[in-house]
Amino acid sequence: MTTSFAIGDIRLERIDEMSGPAIDARYLLPGLPDDAIERNLEWLAPTFLEADTEKLVLSLHGWVVRTGRHTVLVEACGGNHKNRPEYPRVHELETPWLDRLRAAGVSPEEIDYVFCSHLHVDHIGWFTAMDSGAWTPTFPNAKYLIHRREYDNWNPETRTLPPLALQGSCWDDSVAPVVAAGQAVMVEDGHEIDDALTIEASFGHTLGHCSVRATSRNETGIFCGDIMHSPLEMAYPDVNTYACEDQDAARATRRKLLEEAAEFGHALMPAHFPDPYSICRVARDGDAFAVRRFEDG
16 A cells, blocks of 8 residues: 655655445435446456445545644644544544554654644544543644634634534644644634645535645646545536535635646645545546546546
């Protein structure tokens, strides 16, 4: 299983938490045509879909990104020991994710920045870890970059949409401790982590969802979070998940990303695509798109 990649001089290391059949495809993507799975089963199964249950195979993983100037963690997965009865997949986990981080040659103390595409429960779990009975920042020397719009979107004092049951207590145990420690930094569109990494708005899945564009030596890769959960959304780019907070913006954002990646050959790093497509490329397929292996690009 390959975990190390490069975008020009930028080094990427995938840190896996889990992967496997996770959710019924039609439940996650309620707008799928009736024959969508049958028509695409040959390429969907078994990499992207468990055929007999029609559950999508989804990964949880983070990326260590080394630019030469900074070491950045993109996406923070489910985390250990978090009480998540509303979201059983990440409930009371006990995984060796931190050991895998160290095996990649990075200690938590060496992370300079943490960035997640959005503040859903399965992206921020490793923001904190239990220490002496309290949730404390896992990465003690890092700045946690949070888009202001996304922070306001989930802050109980400013949220305008109804609560999302799947979020459970993640604000209290994963976000608030980072803010209290003075490590949270609110950013806006176009924020440059350094000259190789830029935060870009990709609103839709959540009201403040963002991506990170990595550029080096005329190569581009985009950490695109939950703009897509599965390559099935490449085949049906106008179909959203039930959880997309702004349905029209989600469609527009997805199609814009896929058009650009197909035209210019950009690498994409969606947050939940399983190996070996956690980094991938995009090909046109009529008015839709198809996933391709990174190495084939």
